[in-house]
Amino acid sequence: MSIQIKNVSKTFGDFQAIKPLDLTIHEGEMVGLLGPSGSGKTTLLRIIAGLETADQGQILFGERDMTRLHVRNRRVGFVFQNYALFRHMSVADNIAFGLEVLPRKERPAKAEIKKRVAELLDRIELSHLAGRYPAQLSGGQKQRVALARALAMQPRVLLLDEPFGALDARVRKELRRWLRDLHDDLGFTSVFVTHDQEEALEVSDRVVVMSQGQIEQQATPEDLYHQPANRFVYDFLGQVNVFQGTPWGQQLKQEAAWIRFPEGTTPESGQLYLRPHEITLARQPDHRAHLPLTIKAVNLIGAEVRLELEPEGWHSDEIWEAGITHAEYNDWQPQRGETCYALPLSAQLFAQDAAQPRPISWLTAAQVKGRPSSASIALV
Numbered sequence: 001m002s003i004q005i006k007n008v009s010k011t012f013g014d015f016q017a018i019k020p021l022d023l024t025i026h027e028g029e030m031v032g033l034l035g036p037s038g039s040g041k042t043t044l045l046r047i048i049a050g051l052e053t054a055d056q057g058q059i060l061f062g063e064r065d066m067t068r069l070h071v072r073n074r075r076v077g078f079v080f081q082n083y084a085l086f087r088h089m090s091v092a093d094n095i096a097f098g099l100e101v102l103p104r105k106e107r108p109a110k111a112e113i114k115k116r117v118a119e120l121l122d123r124i125e126l127s128h129l130a131g132r133y134p135a136q137l138s139g140g141q142k143q144r145v146a147l148a149r150a151l152a153m154q155p156r157v158l159l160l161d162e163p164f165g166a167l168d169a170r171v172r173k174e175l176r177r178w179l180r181d182l183h184d185d186l187g188f189t190s191v192f193v194t195h196d197q198e199e200a201l202e203v204s205d206r207v208v209v210m211s212q213g214q215i216e217q218q219a220t221p222e223d224l225y226h227q228p229a230n231r232f233v234y235d236f237l238g239q240v241n242v243f244q245g246t247p248w249g250q251q252l253k254q255e256a257a258w259i260r261f262p263e264g265t266t267p268e269s270g271q272l273y274l275r276p277h278e279i280t281l282a283r284q285p286d287h288r289a290h291l292p293l294t295i296k297a298v299n300l301i302g303a304e305v306r307l308e309l310e311p312e313g314w315h316s317d318e319i320w321e322a323g324i325t326h327a328e329y330n331d332w333q334p335q336r337g338e339t340c341y342a343l344p345l346s347a348q349l350f351a352q353d354a355a356q357p358r359p360i361s362w363l364t365a366a367q368v369k370g371r372p373s374s375a376s377i378a379l380v
């Protein structure tokens with residue numbers, strides 16, 4: 001079932017939580033609403049659900065206008081962060097609840113309800129815990145039951161508000177993959193709210209980035225990461241290293257630090273944004289840049305070694321970050337307090353007055369082809 005949001009807005013008192021916006025969610029799509037706290041994600045989700053009324057605009061499911069339809073009649077499934085399971089009911093009864101309370105003429109036969117619950121228990125891999133009560137379950141198990149309960153009603157649209165927000169990182173990761181599989185298997189349309197970029201980028205077909213009640217960008221995770229529409233999106237999605245400078249010939253310069261722009265490109269006053277994988281680290285500067293950095297922290301946990309770097313003799317509002325492989329770490333053995341130099345591979349220039357960033361690349365065509373996915377250390 002597709003969802004169309006047309007010119008919807010919402011105010012609470014004199015505060016505009018949602019500015020007039022349009023959004024189309026395609027049938028079978030999984031869309032993540034991503035944004036900082038207070039950006040209007042939950043309000044938008046509640047408007048889709050019918051739990052909140054928009055001041056203006058229309059909500060369509062398929063071709064059907066749902067704007068004035070009560071939440072009960074929209075056939076949406078919900079999952080919230082705080083489980084909301086019935087404490088006095090077993091897992092199986094929790095899942096069956098929505099079906100049991102349907103008006104008689106819509107209610108499936110007892111045997112059918114039993115069958116559906118058994119299938120769902122199997123799907124959430126909790127058949128062995130059917131008789132347990134919520135207090136006897138872990139957070140991850142409770143959330144799976146909450147999902148099964150929503151799915152029991154066979155919704156065409158599943159709405160999830162920070163569904164895994166209260167769980168620890170490992171369980172969260174597991175559950176979001178599991179949700180994605182379930183979504184693909186059952187073919188419903190899902191919209192979920194999160195403020196976790198990694199979560200949004202990992203499971204969504206499309207991510208809608210919101211701030212201050214409006215949509216900043218809607219795109220596939222890949223496009224969002226590689227072609228951010230504006231500074232807000234760039235900043236919000238993952239770590240970014242920022243170099244603020246003014247032009248000096250072919251260089252963008254700040255104090256003693258500089259980056260030389262490739263031939264054929266002109267530096268402009270503004271900020272150069274470089275993702276951690278868009279720089280390499282070296283023991284010496286070269287013709288591309290003079291960006292001395294002090295190593296502040298070395299984090300060995302993960303697929304690559306993360307270095308936190310503080311500008312030396314120049315300024316950046318936030319600490320810089322870069323990753324090197326474990327093999328490079330073993331060769332180099334970087335120590336806290338040591339100086340190293342960042343060299344740019346590619347970047348986006350946000351010139352002072354420009355709305356759109358300008359991509360800058362120091363890579364040759366051959367390098368672009370064989371480019372590693374993480375930063376690497378040039379052991380010179």
Ligand SMILES: Nc1ncnc2c1ncn2[C@@H]1O[C@H](COP(=O)(O)OP(=O)(O)OP(=O)(O)O)[C@@H](O)[C@H]1O
Nearest residue numbers: 012017035036037038039040041042043044193195
């Ligand atoms: N019922 C309400 N009455 C008054 N203001 C509200 C109400 N619901 C939401 N707001 C305000 O609207 C804004 C958007 O809230 P919303 O919950 O949609 O944000 P959010 O992006 O989901 O944030 P979070 O990630 O913190 O949940 C906030 O400033 C919030 O205080």
